[in-house]
Amino acid sequence: MSMDPSEDRPRLQDWIGRTQVTSDNLSIVQLRQMAALMDDVGRMREPMRAGPLPAGWHWLYFAPLQVQSRLGRDGHPQLGDFLPPVQLPRRMWAGSRLRWSRDFEAGMAVTQTSRIINVYEKSGRSGRMVFVTVEHRYANNDGPILVEEQDIVYRDAATDAEKQALEKLGQQVRAGVHAFERTGQTVMPWTADPVMLFRYSASTFNGHRIHYDVDFCREIEGYPGLVVHGPLLATLLLHLVQTRVAPGRALASFEFRALKPTFDIGGFHLHCSEQDGALQVWTTNNIGQVGIEGRVTLR
Numbered sequence: 001m002s003m004d005p006s007e008d009r010p011r012l013q014d015w016i017g018r019t020q021v022t023s024d025n026l027s028i029v030q031l032r033q034m035a036a037l038m039d040d041v042g043r044m045r046e047p048m049r050a051g052p053l054p055a056g057w058h059w060l061y062f063a064p065l066q067v068q069s070r071l072g073r074d075g076h077p078q079l080g081d082f083l084p085p086v087q088l089p090r091r092m093w094a095g096s097r098l099r100w101s102r103d104f105e106a107g108m109a110v111t112q113t114s115r116i117i118n119v120y121e122k123s124g125r126s127g128r129m130v131f132v133t134v135e136h137r138y139a140n141n142d143g144p145i146l147v148e149e150q151d152i153v154y155r156d157a158a159t160d161a162e163k164q165a166l167e168k169l170g171q172q173v174r175a176g177v178h179a180f181e182r183t184g185q186t187v188m189p190w191t192a193d194p195v196m197l198f199r200y201s202a203s204t205f206n207g208h209r210i211h212y213d214v215d216f217c218r219e220i221e222g223y224p225g226l227v228v229h230g231p232l233l234a235t236l237l238l239h240l241v242q243t244r245v246a247p248g249r250a251l252a253s254f255e256f257r258a259l260k261p262t263f264d265i266g267g268f269h270l271h272c273s274e275q276d277g278a279l280q281v282w283t284t285n286n287i288g289q290v291g292i293e294g295r296v297t298l299r
Contacts, residue, residue, distance in 0.1 A: 012130065015084035016296065019115045022062050026108045030060045032159045033203040038239065052103030054242055055251045056235030058138065058146065062112045063205035074216075074263060075207035082246050084119055086130045087090060090221065093230035095133065095214045095257035100299075101163040103250060104138075107243030113137045115147070151257075163222035170224030173266040173286045182287045184271030184280075188240050192228045192265045199278075200232050225265035230258050237281040240270045241296050246278060249298045256294030260285055 028047050034057055035044035066077035075185035079085045104110070118133040131153050138146040158166075194212070201211045209216040210227040217223040234256050241251070262268050273280050280295040 012084045012086065012121075015116050015132075016119055017116065018082060019113065020082045021113070022112045024061045024110060024112070026058075026061060026106055026110060030203050031057070031106050033199070034060055037199050037203070037249060049107050049126050052105055052250075054235075055097055055100075055238040055254065056231070058104050059231045059235065061110070064092035065205070071207060075209040075213075077179075082114070082116075082118070083132060083134075083152075084130075086132070086154040088128065088130060089157050090155040092153055092155070092258065092261075094152065094153040095255070096234070096261060097255040098255075099147045100251055101144045101146065108140055110138055110140050110145065126159055126162060129156075130154045131295040143204050158222040166224055169287060170263075170265060173224070173263075177204055178286075178288045180189075180269070180284055181268050182271070182282065182284070184282070185273040186240065186245055186271070187271040188244065189267055190236060192232070192262075192264055194226055194264055197228065197232075197264060200229055201283045204229075204231075217264065223261070223263065228262040228268070230292070233262060233283050234294070236270055237272075237283065237292065237294060238296070240272055241279055241281065245272050252297045252299040254294060254296050256281075256292055258292050260289050260291045262278055262286060262291045 014187060031047045032044050035041075035047065056281075064077050064082075070078050074080050074089070074091070076091065088245040098128070113136070115135045115137075116132060117135045118137075119130065121128065121130050123129070131151060134150045134152065136146075136148045137144065138148075194214075201207070206229070210221055210223065211229055212226065214226055217226055234254075237253065238251070239254070242249070262283065268286055269284045269288075269289065271282050271284065279296040279298070281296055283291040285291040293296045
């Protein structure tokens with residue numbers, strides 16, 4: 001297929017409005033796996049008695065299933081079925097906006113109705129980028145549960161300047177350089193080692209090689225180590241809110257965007273501050289730069 005933007009833009013725009021419906025049971029197995037990953041011994045042993053699913057744990061489910069022969073080089077399903085056939089080699093979860101009507105419960109049978117609501121292209125210093133926004137609506141027989149808009153960005157291969165910046169970041173981590181770009185009222189340190197990243201990939205059936213194949217990360221993507229999953233970082237921010245900042249409170253909304261990657265080569269931090277009646281949350285990466293920033297409102 002041609003790499004000429006003027007030729008593939010009309011095809012990508014044709015994907016707007018495309019819909020896909022998926023059903024899943026909120027399996028106890030995956031719930032227990034996530035509880036083990038989070039050191040939540042009580043939920044791991046008795047998940048049905050532990051109450052609603054913690055916010056963000058719905059990302060364990062509804063993984064796109066594709067046969068092995070239709071996976072791309074990066075481990076993701078090949079594009080062109082539900083998602084548009086973007087001819088760019090890198091992809092990342094750029095952010096989401098979530099609005100809950102009520103909580104997910106363990107064992108629920110849930111339907112996810114997904115619709116592509118926008119596809120657009122832009123160019124920047126790092127080259128051409130294509131953004132795809134997908135709306136996911138979750139419901140069961142009792143009605144709506146959650147509406148989420150998810151932004152996916154597809155990018156050109158890393159430039160020499162990007163690779164040099166990533167190499168410098170790795171050097172800074174190894175040298176012990178760290179300074180918070182911004183510090184929250186509540187701060188929680190966290191470490192995601194290769195085992196944790198592999199277990200999260202396995203629980204979510206995520207084949208993206210940047211999370212478990214260090215040779216692919218270094219040689220193909222130019223990263224200094226394995227990349228911590230965007231949804232895992234977002235889930236950890238929600239964990240901070242639900243366990244340390246506002247325990248027992250249900251969430252009304254959460255929005256976040258990814259700014260910089262975080263790697264397994266060192267620890268990172270979760271931050272939260274209250275501002276204007278909402279909770280501002282963010283992560284700082286291995287050298288203290290803001291990696292993900294977001295906002296939470298409580299019911």
